[in-house]
Amino acid sequence: MEKKSTAEIKGTKAKPFLRWAGGKKWLQKHLNSLLPTSGFNNYHEPFLGGGAMFFSLQPSNKAFLSDLNNDLIATYQTLKIDASEVIKELKKYKNEEDFYYEIRDKKYRNSARLAAKFIYLNQTSFNGIYRVNLRGEYNVPFGYRTKDFVETENLLSVSKTLKSATIFNGDFELATDNIKKKDLVFLDPPYTVSHNDNGFIKYNQKLFSLEDQYRLSKLIDVVKSKGAYYILTNAAHVAIDEIFEKGDRKLELSRANLIGGTNAQRGHTKEFIFTNIENEL
Numbered sequence: 071m072e073k074k075s076t077a078e079i080k081g082t083k084a085k086p087f088l089r090w091a092g093g094k095k096w097l098q099k100h101l102n103s104l105l106p107t108s109g110f111n112n113y114h115e116p117f118l119g120g121g122a123m124f125f126s127l128q129p130s131n132k133a134f135l136s137d138l139n140n141d142l143i144a145t146y147q148t149l150k151i152d153a154s155e156v157i158k159e160l161k162k163y164k165n166e167e168d169f170y171y172e173i174r175d176k177k178y179r180n181s182a183r184l185a186a187k188f189i190y191l192n193q194t195s196f197n198g199i200y201r202v203n204l205r206g207e208y209n210v211p212f213g214y215r216t217k218d219f220v221e222t223e224n225l226l227s228v229s230k231t232l233k234s235a236t237i238f239n240g241d242f243e244l245a246t247d248n249i250k251k252k253d254l255v256f257l258d259p260p261y262t263v264s265h266n267d268n269g270f271i272k273y274n275q276k277l278f279s280l281e282d283q284y285r286l287s288k289l290i291d292v293v294k295s296k297g298a299y300y301i302l303t304n305a306a307h308v309a310i311d312e313i314f315e316k317g318d319r320k321l322e323l324s325r326a327n328l329i330g331g332t333n334a335q336r337g338h339t340k341e342f343i344f345t346n347i348e349n350e351l
């Protein structure tokens with residue numbers, strides 16, 4: 071019989087509550103074979119997004135979760151502290167076009183309202199991409215989706231799962247000081263290098279430049295020098311190969327490209343996983 075995690079024993083296992091570009095749900099089936107067989111200490115995820123890996127693992131030690139997207143992190147922080155207030159707000163919302171645009175234009179100050187607005191727009195918009203205009207205003211249109219956007223049970227479980235996590239906003243380099251020996255660092259940056267070798271694509275609020283990829287490579291050197299583990303996912307591209315080639319393991323995985331709506335980006339894409347974890351696969 072499969073062993074249950076602490077979260078499953080306590081109640082419903084929390085799952086990601088957001089649709090997020092580049093979400094790593096697909097990686098879960100490869101997860102067990104990737105993790106260090108001797109276990110790990112603390113967990114770090116500095117490109118948190120929808121947190122598919124964190125929710126799948128639900129690590130028993132401390133977790134450090136962060137992202138550059140301030141509204142996203144504020145939502146996690148508020149859910150951690152007061153999910154009931156967020157749910158109460160969400161329950162007032164309607165999945166209707168006029169109502170959607172009304173909420174999209176609202177400027178709230180209250181943290182529960184802001185979190186509810188973030189979740190509502192993410193769940194009822196056209197796609198899961200977080201896109202803002204030059205003034206920083208979310209500008210994704212209404213999605214005509216039928217799925218219920220108030221997942222009460224799940225949001226309460228998410229809140230419980232986040233209780234022991236340290237959640238902060240900022241660049242991935244801020245994770246450095248917290249990383250200690252035998253910790254696991256999961257790195258899932260935006261894939262700014264396109265899959266067909268023809269340049270760069272921008273699919274996120276902030277472009278992740280080639281310079282950023284080099285900075286990330288330096289962070290990995292620090293992780294290794296501290297005796298910690300890393301797992302990096304990235305686009306399968308020759309430029310990425312050159313930057314992250316460190317004599318560690320490299321896997322190439324193929325998956326269905328699920329996000330991106332109507333354009334021609336759908337189909338099978340290849341991704342690299344780099345890791346210094348030496349398990350047999």
Ligand SMILES: C[S@@+](CC[C@H](N)C(=O)[O-])C[C@H]1O[C@@H](n2cnc3c(N)ncnc32)[C@H](O)[C@@H]1O
Pocket residue numbers: 090091092093094095116117118119120121122123136137138139240241242243258259260261274276277278282
């Ligand atoms: C591919 S997504 C992560 C998806 C996530 N693994 C999931 O399962 O949903 C990349 C994330 O990196 C964040 N990001 C972009 N530039 C960053 C930076 N310099 N430092 C930290 N986070 C950054 C984006 O806001 C985005 O949420």
